[in-house]
Amino acid sequence: MSEPLGADPLEEVELASELVFDGRLLKVRRDRVRLPDGAEGGREYIRHPGAVAIVAQLPDGALVFERQFRYPLRRAFLEIPAGKLDAGEEPLACARRELREEAGYEASDWYYLGVMHPCIGYSDERIELFLARGLTQVGNALDEGEFLELLSLSPAEAEAAVHDGRITDGKTISALFRALPLLRG
Template sequence: MISSQPDPLEERELSSEQLLDGRLLKVWRDRVLLPDGSEGVREYIRHPGAVVVVAVLPDGRLLFERQFRYPLRRVFLELPAGKIDPGEDILACAQRELREETGYEAQQWRYVGVMHPCIGYSNERIEIFLATGLGHVGRQLDEGEFLELLALSVEEAEEAIHRGELTDGKSIAALYRSLPVLEAGVG
């Protein structure tokens, strides 16, 4: 049964102040009314959202990327992904990112779901897609973007997770959200 009453855990914004207006991230500090009637402060990042693509090659292997990620100063293994541009449709974003980063286009697209990777300090959402019927058309990396492609079977990807070689949260979540479809033989 859906209640029209507010959730008793809800915090309500009293005031909001932007602390940083970066190219990608916007940092805010809000004063909020807490459930017990007292006030608190919440600092968080506003993010435009992103997509991640589980791309299945004709042989059943999945496309992964190796990419240097500056905040942690190391190379990570991850699925193709990217930021949603203002006003951009999420499927169009997924299609664009797959083509730009990997050089592949897909004949079939399936929406898998959404994940929220950093709920304690960001409003970021990542929309998950499964892409099959891949054909190579040539990639078009963004300026300043450098990455290597590799293909892993689902089993190899799971082993990489358990060995600590694949630690990217969006890639792990997308893979596991897609497993029921992958195990059913899609691709």
């Protein structure tokens, strides 16, 4: 059988798929696939609804950060405001909601920075990245069971925190990298 024009020679084709775990946030699947050489293989992966992350710049130029405990690694992390997409929600609407709920800000100016895929080896998660400017403080409305501390860093301090290991969160690093040219003017 010949390949259609434009087919990716590395593509793996799903032959069968099984739901292994169906949680509130994550769904774990186990698939049987046809490999590029024609053999069969197995793949386990997590289905994720997607998320957003926001580089929020205050009027003085500083950036809004959150310090939040992340249970899987049993410690607090320094990260930018972010959250998961609700079913059918547009990424910009989610970004506006998350910035308001978590950080207590609304923004007049929004810039789309792109998308990042944090765990390509075992998840289909995508995180849409935004820069928010023209912030007005309106008060936060954290979800039940959500606890965080807000702080601000200058863009230079944030970049230094990535390089010295104080910021290790992938979405934060990616979003900062994408935003820095705009932040520097």
